[in-house]
Amino acid sequence: MFAGKFTAPPRRTRRRPRLSPIAATPGYEEPEMARRIASLMLLAGAVTVLLILQAPDVDPSDHDGFRVIAILAALGAAVIWFGRLEGLAAILVGVVYGIGLVSAAVYVAKPISGTSSFYLWPLLFGAYFLRWRWVVAIVALAWASFAGALALRPDIEMRAILFVDTVVTVSVAVAVVVYLRERVAELVGHLRRSAITDPLTGLVNRRGFEEALERELARAQRSGAPVALVVFDLDHFKQLNDTLGHAAGDRALVQFARLLRRSARRGDVLARIGGEEFAAVLYDADANDALTFAERVVARQRQLDRETPLTVSAGVAVGRSPYPTRDEIFDAADRALYAAKRAGRARARLGEVPARATVATSGPA
Template structure:
């Protein structure tokens, strides 16, 4: 069982689902133990053991119901506890009969949400518990057959559940990435950019740190498409996407908002750092000649966080207004939102512009 590396993060809805499943597991253990005592003649020792385990199962279910926000670790400990209680039942039953099968419940549950190391450790704990329980139960016959059958069955089912769960998780991650990514440039799309930008903005406000938003637009992009074809236009867009990614730091947000318009959020950067960033991008873009020797340029609009209470949409509108001013002012230059907007000089790129 070596199928995953990291514990899967559970959403709030999944946490509640796991809580209900674990509670159901405990309630089921209590009910099965109680029904067994009520329908099958047992010795005083067995009645004491199974009655005590039934009460512990019921107590565990009530306790888990009362925990306000159970953690993944608590669910994992619940699985370990469930294995231990089942082991007591196996050790005390005369004979154990089908009770080892109930070990499948907690192990299969672990396979659904736990990391591979935790799942392996749980499986080892189950094997050790089963072996000890069968060994101390004098009525367990044949011990080896029961041990092998239980370990094989639980192991195969847990492996299957784990494999299918992790395949499903990878598929969901791939679908989420596809929904959030612009296919041409590999950058975030507009849908994915906005919530992440709002989170960055809130963090910058809380920490009272600077943050700048840069909006960039390829100059005369329609002319590039008309004169050289859309395949060259796509190449220019992809080049700009790669340049923006290379010029950005870890933690920056880079997105293609649509068409030839891009946005970059620069946490920790003020206006001067944002201006330096746009200059690096413009110079790299000018040097990145396409197959059709197109030498594109870009205009940039910059808006910096000035108070602790500015909304994401407001900063984006300011950056967009600055971008419009840069294009109106001659293109191939930056502009910084202010009152009035400050339009900068042309980018210092080699030749012609």
């Protein structure tokens, strides 16, 4: 058994990530999505203009201007598509370029008719993908551009009415899209959290644990830091259930989950991965840190005052470069857990990672 003072591993602090201009949009799961939509939007605009030009028109003097706008829209679509613009670049090019083309159409259209309604296209596209502060910026840009185009058209009567009508109508539509997107994103986030959360203990469930372990191993691969996995199993839990009932068992699980939270660092991933099995993923924790953490949890669990004494056993595995896979490090921790069980329970053991990773020696008895 590991002897000595139980000292907490150093708490790690994470720098607050810079907020992305791109909103947490439901369905926006790949950078190419914005590129495809922006390109198709501009291409659809070019096709729409060319189709409109085929309709009978008493004043065809604006047709040359619209043909130029159609060509520019098609070129913009090609630049976004073949230029492999992704993410924020594709969104901003689609929005700003689209606003410019619509303003050019407002300037050349005779009569102006419903041309200004096409501001809906780039603005709704931006409203779907961008955070609200950026949406405010692109809306302001659109209305400044619209006002400039109208100012260059002294032939248009009731320009103020046209401006106000377009601004109010389109702005309301943009606000509705932003509101609905935020609501849907909130719902999707809630459903996702529910899908990876154990309802009894509030810890991450098996699915969330596997995702987190993959993520931390990938992060360690980039940084070169060690990553540790600790697997816990409550000893004789079935006997507790059979003797005192499932309600007592549930209370024991909840109490152990609280103990884990008190013992862990902020940012460590804590999970319930089975009936009475728990796990902790410790980033930037070496073998000594991880074993100290496991031993501290084992000791605190032994000291709990409960109806029936319930101890816990733990298995520890540490991955270093070249890093093991998720299954390899989990198997190593699981084997260490069962070594602790065979050694008499209520203890922690340090396991052995696969041969292609750094091998840890067995822990102290």
